[in-house]
């Protein structure tokens with residue numbers, strides 16, 4: 001019986017890679033310079049490259065259950081997500097950090113239904129979303145609202161990272177809160193002024209963090225404009 005996974009590896013090397021070889025050679029020669037740190041849920045239905053129309057070298061990605069951000073509490077340890085945030089901001093100097101949750105999130109659902117008894121790490125990890133839980137019985141609407149509240153919670157926690165706060169306050173870094181609705185194929189972006197998630201199809205920006213006030217909008221729109229013109233000409 002053929003090993004289907006091996007077949008896919010061979011297919012990539014023989015058929016797909018030649019078409020993108022130049023891109024990867026450049027990325028090796030010049031190094032990577034992604035401008036976006038994408039913090040997403042591990043869910044297999046969330047595909048960051050598809051959503052954002054990006055390719056090799058454009059996204060620095062860290063994914064975990066729930067798209068959670070652990071607190072920056074000085075407890076240096078095996079904190080993979082925290083390490084990725086530090087690297088992205090201090091080494092790569094990313095201009096944007098996206099926190100992307102999604103519909104039908106098993107991690108958020110587990111906040112209501114609990115984790116398997118043996119999953120002690122998972123149970124502890126889920127506490128990073130606890131504040132987003134609503135005092136209601138779980139239903140589709142409650143799940144959706146909790147998923148969105150969890151995204152905002154992580155944006156707030158990001159501001160607890162000294163290097164994030166410094167760059168945000170200096171106007172060099174923008175935070176984005178996204179909620180991807182799998183069945184609609186649409187990202188809803190968090191708008192700090194309305195406090196709501198707005199479908200990308202009717203949004204005027206790609207999301208704001210909870211720290212930002214209206215006075216910052218001029219800078220923010222300028223960054224957005226340059227980003228989009230660069231994206232369109234790419």
Ligand SMILES: [Zn+2]
Pocket residue numbers: 041042043065066067102104105106107108
């Ligand atoms: Zn999820």
